[in-house]
Amino acid sequence: MTTAKICGLRAPDTLDAAISGGASHVGFVFFASSPRHLSFDAAAGLAARVPGHVGRVGVFVDPADDLLEPAIGAGRLDVLQLHKTAPERIAAIRARYRLPVWAAVAVKARADLDAARPLAGLVDRILYDAKTPEGATLPGGMGVRFDWGLLEGIAHPAPWALSGGLDAGNVAEAIHGTGAEIVDVSSGVESAPGVKDPAKIRAFLKAVSAA
């Protein structure tokens, strides 16, 4: 059965919609340039609402320890999702914090999948995410989709999840086409950048469970 991570939650009502709708994971973004960025105080307030069966995923871009340490505490993080982070740094973070690590691999063309190979044994999950446009300020959360056919027949070096441009209307096709264990969504359940929509969250989770 495929489960879902709802990423970039910032408000109690939308967090509650994700939890009651059956999300397996919720994502808290710690990246100042993102419209989904959370302060430590806001993360602490949201984290307290998350029941034990739902994973709290902290989303970071090549983070330094002076961000990771307080974010892990405030967000009571269960998983660290790392974007644009070199394999050596991923290994150091995993060893230091002893938390499961998901590493994002940004995909546009088949050659981009080569970046997943050195992650074997280093990460707990690979998040295949769509590469955002050249010069974009965000490495994710932009509603960009990649050709899911690129994943066909490849040997995955770790368990994996699928992300990028998903919404309630295409997630069933994505699940059937790729066999993803976990699907991840952000802008596809928003009414504006950084503003999640409870009805869209519910529709997305319904589509995942029906797929």
Ligand SMILES: O=C(O)c1ccccc1NCC(=O)[C@H](O)[C@H](O)COP(=O)(O)O
């Ligand atoms: O969402 C952000 O603002 C963000 C900022 C910095 C690093 C990563 C970010 N998002 C990562 C995610 O896990 C998104 O859910 C993923 O890229 C899919 O986004 P979308 O295509 O909008 O569904």
